[in-house]
Amino acid sequence: MTRQQTNRLAKIAISLVAALVVLPTVFVILYVVYNGIGVISWEFLFTAPRSGMREGGIWPALLGTVFLTFGTAIAAFPLAIATAIYLAEYAGDNRLTRWVRLAIVNLAGIPSIVYGLFGLGAFVLFLNLGTSIVAGSLTLGLMTLPVVISTAEEALLAVPQEFRTVSLSLGATRWQTIRHQVLPHALPGIITGIILGLGRAAGETAPILFTVAAFYLPELPRSIFDQTMALPYHLYVISTQVPGMPLSLQYGTALVLLLVVLSLTLVATVLRTRMRRRRQW
Amino acid sequence: MHMDPNVSPIIAIEHLSFTFPDNTVALKDVTVDIAPNQVFVVFGPSRSGKSTLLRVLNRLSDLSEGAQRQGRVFFNGRDIFSPAVDVTELRRRLSMVFAIPTPLPGSIFDNLAYGLRMAGIRDAQTIERRITRALEQAALWDEVKDRLQSSAFALSGGQKQRLCLARSLAMEPDVILLDNPTSGLDPLSTATVEDSLIELKSRYTIIMVPHSVQQAARVADRAAFLMGGELIEAGTGRQMFANPKDRRTEDYVVGRFG
Numbered sequence: 001m002t003r004q005q006t007n008r009l010a011k012i013a014i015s016l017v018a019a020l021v022v023l024p025t026v027f028v029i030l031y032v033v034y035n036g037i038g039v040i041s042w043e044f045l046f047t048a049p050r051s052g053m054r055e056g057g058i059w060p061a062l063l064g065t066v067f068l069t070f071g072t073a074i075a076a077f078p079l080a081i082a083t084a085i086y087l088a089e090y091a092g093d094n095r096l097t098r099w100v101r102l103a104i105v106n107l108a109g110i111p112s113i114v115y116g117l118f119g120l121g122a123f124v125l126f127l128n129l130g131t132s133i134v135a136g137s138l139t140l141g142l143m144t145l146p147v148v149i150s151t152a153e154e155a156l157l158a159v160p161q162e163f164r165t166v167s168l169s170l171g172a173t174r175w176q177t178i179r180h181q182v183l184p185h186a187l188p189g190i191i192t193g194i195i196l197g198l199g200r201a202a203g204e205t206a207p208i209l210f211t212v213a214a215f216y217l218p219e220l221p222r223s224i225f226d227q228t229m230a231l232p233y234h235l236y237v238i239s240t241q242v243p244g245m246p247l248s249l250q251y252g253t254a255l256v257l258l259l260v261v262l263s264l265t266l267v268a269t270v271l272r273t274r275m276r277r278r279r280q281w
Numbered sequence: 282m283h284m285d286p287n288v289s290p291i292i293a294i295e296h297l298s299f300t301f302p303d304n305t306v307a308l309k310d311v312t313v314d315i316a317p318n319q320v321f322v323v324f325g326p327s328r329s330g331k332s333t334l335l336r337v338l339n340r341l342s343d344l345s346e347g348a349q350r351q352g353r354v355f356f357n358g359r360d361i362f363s364p365a366v367d368v369t370e371l372r373r374r375l376s377m378v379f380a381i382p383t384p385l386p387g388s389i390f391d392n393l394a395y396g397l398r399m400a401g402i403r404d405a406q407t408i409e410r411r412i413t414r415a416l417e418q419a420a421l422w423d424e425v426k427d428r429l430q431s432s433a434f435a436l437s438g439g440q441k442q443r444l445c446l447a448r449s450l451a452m453e454p455d456v457i458l459l460d461n462p463t464s465g466l467d468p469l470s471t472a473t474v475e476d477s478l479i480e481l482k483s484r485y486t487i488i489m490v491p492h493s494v495q496q497a498a499r500v501a502d503r504a505a506f507l508m509g510g511e512l513i514e515a516g517t518g519r520q521m522f523a524n525p526k527d528r529r530t531e532d533y534v535v536g537r538f539g
């Protein structure tokens with residue numbers, strides 16, 4: 001075989017493997033779209049479920065997921081950004097920071113049901129927040145912390161060292177340097193990480209199971225201390241807990257959940273591409 | 282190694298040693314005085330500690346975590362390492378221009394205004410006046426006066442270098458630290474920068490690592506020769522380049538090594 005032939009063969013093999021990875025994803029999405037698109041309507045999206053959830057829409061669950069996603073962002077953002085700034089800009093490399101990093105890596109590996117139980121113990125019971133949007137948001141926020149911290153730290157470290165040196169040499173303080181020469185350039189990357197984290201949080205069932213999610217609650221929450229329905233849990237409920245449930249409603253719900261998560265990922269990707277293009281150095 | 286006793290030094294370096302965390306000894310027991318309103322050239326072979334010396338003077342060396350320093354440095358009679366010293370103020374008084382020109386992201390104007398804004402200067406007129414003057418002093422005004430709002434990255438290498446010089450001058454420092462300011466420049470731009478340096482010394486003290494021995498000889502009022510982190514010899518420019526006392530200085534100046 002000539003070198004060119006080997007080269008061509010390798011390219012074909014690699015493309016095939018790539019296709020193998022892409023195909024199931026595309027198949028799952030198409031399957032859900034095909035089965036679910038029929039029930040999507042104004043009424044399905046914006047009315048509450050009726051007749052033991054066998055009829056009507058998903059509005060309380062959809063809205064609940066939106067609330068929880070915002071809540072997660074609010075809960076995770078400040079702590080994640082502060083931790084990332086500490087790790088990337090102040091901490092250096094010592095025994096303490098090695099432990100902190102190890103803890104973050106391990107936090108990322110904890111099964112989501114464990115976060116759910118922790119949220120129940122810590123937020124619902126110990127802090128006495130009850131089964132509520134706050135408790136759920138805090139639990140989801142905690143779960144997304146590791147990925148947000150890691151991406152934020154990476155984004156901070158990607159800012160060239162010279163900018164810091166030049167800024168300090170011009171008499172800026174360390175915080176001024178971070179504030180004016182590091183954070184603005186890292187922010188798009190940080191936001192990308194947060195949105196990716198939110199995408200994951202929006203689709204999780206286990207962490208909200210004991211902390212916020214209501215089985216069937218057609219009324220909308222009136223405060224952040226109320227329970228709410230949420231899409232992933234609603235999907236679980238109507239798929240396993242309700243006898244005689246029409247399949248189309250299940251697929252319709254799955255489709256909406258998929259769209260919520262995919263659109264978050266899409267926003268993150270677009271943001272990242274635009275940031276790369278705008279970068280001047 | 283001592284200078285005219287009638288002028289008190291603006292900078293006095295006493296027994297300064299500097300060791301990086303990996304145990305590289307960059308400076309060994311360096312003692313030298315620097316007089317105001319002169320061009321003081323620090324020259325020597327590669328890795329002899331020239332940049333390290335400059336970075337100690339405005340305490341950018343603080344950024345090398347875990348490095349060891351001995352000895353003292355006085356600026357206008359005050360120990361720069363005393364806890365009472367405000368490092369940001371010190372860095373405004375001794376402003377550094379790096380070998381590789383490094384504009385900050387943003388416009389030409391933003392670059393020039395940055396240090397002033399960080400120092401808490403808000404008045405637009407003051408900022409504009411100081412920027413204009415700095416650009417004139419750095420011989421850049423004519424080239425950029427119509428495009429102050431365009432990106433600093435769009436400038437040529439020589440323009441970037443003069444922008445960085447102007448950025449330091451806008452701080453109205455007492456001392457300008459120049460680490461090989463003409464490294465990437467063509468002979469014409471080099472001459473422009475050298476000329477402006479000689480003009481600037483009426484207002485500033487200039488401490489400079491030169492691009493070559495020839496450049497050192499052209500601009501130096503006084504010079505110090507470093508080798509392996511040690512100060513071999515310091516003296517007036519004329520004496521150092523025409524008639525060095527130490528054999529090693531002579532070898533280096535006539536190009537027998539380095």
Ligand SMILES: Nc1ncnc2c1ncn2[C@@H]1O[C@H](COP(=O)(O)OP(=O)(O)OP(=O)(O)O)[C@@H](O)[C@H]1O
Pocket residue numbers: 301302303305306307325326327328329330331332333334345
């Ligand atoms: N951040 C650092 N960490 C460890 N060693 C360093 C660091 N910076 C410089 N050194 C070492 O310190 C010594 C002096 O370096 P310095 O940069 O001051 O030399 P220089 O005279 O400026 O050299 P050049 O002419 O190549 O710029 C060298 O041996 C160098 O390898």
Ligand SMILES: [Mg+2]
Pocket residue numbers: 331332333460
């Ligand atoms: Mg150097």
